[in-house]
Amino acid sequence: MNPFYRASEPNEDSKQPRKRPSFFNKILTGKSRSASPSASPPPVVPEPQSSSEQYGDENTDERPIKLHGYKPNTKRRLMDEELANNIRNLMPPRLQLYDDWDLVYDFEQDGISLNTLYRNSNPEYQLQKQKNEKQSKGYGDGVVKSMIVGDIQSSTTTSFYGLERKRPQGYVMVIQDEKRNKFGCYLNTNLRAVDNKRYYGNGECFLWKLEKYDASKLNHEKDSKKVPKHKPRYESRFKAFMYTGMNDNIIFSNHDFIAIGSSNGQNGLWIDKSLYKGVSYPCTTFGNEILNLHNSDSSTKLGTFKVIDLEVWRVGALE
Template sequence: MGEGLRDSTRSKLRKAFSMSSSRSSSPFQQPSKSPSPSPIGWVDPPLTKLELTGYKTATKQRLLDLGLAEDLRLHLPLRLQITHNWKLCYSLEQNGSSLSTLYSSSLPDRSETGKKIGYLLVVYDQNHDKFGCYLNEHLRPMDRRAYYGNGECFLWKVEKGRIPSLTEDLTNSSSSSLPVQFRLKVFPYTSLNDFIIYSNHSFISIGSGNGKFGLWIDENLVKGASSTVDTFGNEPLSREEQFQVMGLEIWKII
């Protein structure tokens, strides 16, 4: 990124944080309590294999595969782990780079009214890295400076690396010859502040504090930023603090 682009993005980030720095006036929702452990000797039945629906035949950029989805599934609230159909409700490739379209596509339909739906946001950047967040509410433009979301929300990223196996002979092989391994890292809510979700017509932010955002995406769905924040105690999700959005999807989990 050129200096002009970086300065422009920094300016937008400072403006965004100043707009979203006040606390929500509504009571903060604490996460629901974990269910009681299973009786001794009881083994939970295996989860039904996931089905990912919503990709069009012509769609080339498919950010979520079954392997990553199954790994993320284990970190969802228990009520959503048992569901097996995840629906793609927004795709940058299929729906275009419009924040208003993203908001409208994420709305629950009439048949989903009253249900506790989950939403998975997946970002793909210029470094070919994937990261995102899980949200307990749909993204929407707020008319006032108010945060929403509860402690079920989390940030996540996929780390890539070349990891030798226990039987690997490292004396005769270079690191470049080792197979690439993928590891999911999840950053749950810390309870240190309630700056979980804030979104308006200019940006989306997940987690914030001290002028930084856990995940921030601009109104054009082109630029983003990620830093360590108290909300999730996370590592930066992207390799660089500022990144370019090359792909973005939102999945609805019912």
Template sequence: MPHSASVPVTTVTDKGTDRTTSKNGLYLSHAATTSQLFAAPPLTPLTLAGYGERTKSRLLSPQLAEEIRHLVPLRLQLYDTWSLCYSLEQHGVSLTTLYSLSVPPRTTSRPGYVLIVEDKLGGIFGAYLNENPRPTKNGRYYGNGECFLWKSRIINKTPNAAFPYTGINDYMILCEPGFLSVGGGDGKYGLYLDDRFERGISNSCPAFGNEPLSECGIKFDIVGIEVWRISSA
């Protein structure tokens, strides 16, 4: 599955985080606050570890992974192996399983997570999470300004897009036993997945100022889901 990129390399650092927002592949949909310009360090190619030999549905291509890599925090860009925590095909339909498999090893320090979704039209999109997805008590949001939403455009020829934190609210990640969501505000979810992994919602939300991520529109049928961990272990 091709993921094209056609915009020039430009990298900036957001105030309050150590995330590099890169226009090398993923196009930033709105201007990020910048404190300095710098050249990205040379990085060794990524290795994607965890797909089974018989796994047919592989949502994350090496090219798309490299594009997302330039948007995650600098401390995580240096890691050259991403580990598959959960795959809908490999681990079955269970949000509980996704949560349990995403718990980081005790030896891991400050990992990051890439959530990937495929809709029935072949659209690929998702989110970067600075903490592992997990249920919280009393409907409490968590996460920080390193989080962002993204989409890979495969139907038209426009660049892939990333939607960084806007600073309007702190509604980053909200997970419960019945759903997983990223981004919120004004009663809208940037990305919402039900616990049966059948239906999802992606609407424009104040937290990320995003457009709907799915090729199907605001509501979509889920075909595939993956969660990848970026860490030292």
């Protein structure tokens, strides 16, 4: 052996053993034993689907409204599902969730009386009536529980009637006159006799009417001579008049009349204390048309009517 021969010392890298990648490093880098040296393409991430694609369109459909309160022998019924849906679409979103509407006042079932209308529209009276109905059906335990809760609420409440309403409520008035015109209003609170000569209600209120029109005149022919003549075929369409913000004269009611909307001493809807005579003017509160007239009567400045039937509905739970 050559005495001058000297073995080359290994460098520092060769001294340390090569580390194998850990299992987690393989996952993070996307490498495995069977992976090829070339970089593998990133995994394909599927695009998120919308809720309608996952579950269908059934969640977007409106749930049907259930009308409660008509007696089996009630002949005149002003409210129907189509009208209720049209009104619900313009109500505050928090009230659109309620599918159950309750009839609180009706000419045929409750008699014609302004005081009865105010009494039945009182949520405290409605709650007590609901308790009595449950008690008559044998729900004694539920009545006792509700009475205890009611006592606790009445001691801490600050509401107008001494009743703390946990859930929102709205009220719909439907009127039919002697010409079978149908119109009314939506109110954010119940009607009541107010003696302080002040208006109440908020901008959620609106007036509405079902306008009659001749459907046989709806055509798209340019040459009227080619259009065959048809007999008038009258149908109705829903029209609403929302709060404009021009004034705050929304609701005024006492023992002599009910007035909804007012400007220059003229009301959008006015009914006397007998619940028989009424009048409708255009008013700036709602920018409304005359409720009991139609397009053909647009030249008229006011509309007087006689109330043949009237209903008041509550939307929202009492407790």
